[in-house]
């Protein structure tokens with residue numbers, strides 16, 4: 697922690713939480729056991745984000761493709777979401793965490809939608825961290841929805857620039873992430889925030905999500921702080 701430059705903390709970190717299934721299988725358990733243990737890592741990531749002074753944390757919790765998993769696993773994930781929201785929303789509020797979501801919630805079970813709406817309606821002041829859960833989310837879905845809305849509202853091609861597109865995305869009220877972390881050793885972004893990650897730094901960790909703790913988060917931040925972010929230009933040293 698002492699090596700961390702507190703003047704260079706990303707405002708927004710996005711995480712692809714991956715490896716729950718393998719973590720469980722490695723232990724001879726059902727995949728759902730991995731998701732259950734993944735919740736502890738969500739708790740730890742939120743605490744770490746608050747501690748490191750990160751203002752936005754976005755977690756990829758359920759993609760539009762995840763519906764293709766066995767029904768039992770999908771049901772367990774939905775139940776886990778409801779239970780976690782019911783059990784943790786007071787604690788989140790006390791930590792100053794504001795919950796948000798991106799994704800098409802209308803396809804989620806009613807109980808899930810209700811718990812989410814209730815948890816999101818709690819607005820802590822001051823707000824220390826905005827925790828965004830990507831649920832029934834995919835980037836291609838989001839971009840298509842944005843195009844449809846722009847067309848429905850009669851926008852002309854001349855009205856459309858980067859700012860306009862950003863405004864029509866589900867993340868219109870969030871800054872773009874400067875850092876994306878993916879766990880489990882997979883090096884891809886799986887339809888996650890394709891537009892918003894255009895200039896983000898990527899940190900791929902070999903740790904499986906249920907094992908992800910503050911030390912791994914710190915490792916990702918240190919890796920980020922060692923990067924030379926040029927945004928298509930040249931570095932200040934000219935190298």
Ligand code: FPP
Pocket residue numbers: 713714715716717718719731732734735738755756757758759762773776777780829880905
């Ligand atoms: C990916 O691991 C993980 C998910 C699709 C679900 C993530 C859900 C949680 C961490 C628990 C609930 C979340 C909240 C916010 C309460 P995988 O199953 O694809 O792992 P594998 O690649 O090893 O099979």
